[in-house]
Amino acid sequence: xxxxxxxxxxxxxxxxxxxxxxxxxxxxxxxxxxxxxxxxxxxxxxxxxxxxxxxxxxxxxxxxxxxxxxxxxxxxxxxx
Numbered sequence: 381x382x383x384x385x386x387x388x389x390x391x392x393x394x395x396x397x398x399x400x401x402x403x404x405x406x407x408x409x410x411x412x413x414x415x416x417x418x419x420x421x422x423x424x425x426x427x428x429x430x431x432x433x434x435x436x437x438x439x440x441x442x443x444x445x446x447x448x449x450x451x452x453x454x455x456x457x458x459x460x
Contacts, residue, residue: 410458412457413454413455413457413458414454414458416450416453416454416457417451417454417455417458420447420450420451420454421451423442423447423450424442424443424447424448424451427439427442427443427447428443431443
């Protein structure tokens with residue numbers, strides 16, 4: 381999934397960059413949006429599986445508000 385996002389970027393990373401300058405290269409927002417989207421979906425699934433923690437905490441707000449808003453934000457950045 382991350383390779384697909386990196387491959388869809390408009391500007392690719394230059395091949396002829398010296399080794400000491402590779403730390404200065406920057407990925408596009410598309411890659412970070414895809415990474416954040418996958419991370420948010422993983423968090424949502426994890427919260428769904430562990431809805432009630434062993435100490436009795438209920439993660440209802442994460443399922444209803446927090447994670448869906450993060451997913452929506454990452455989709456909006458990817459669309460942009």
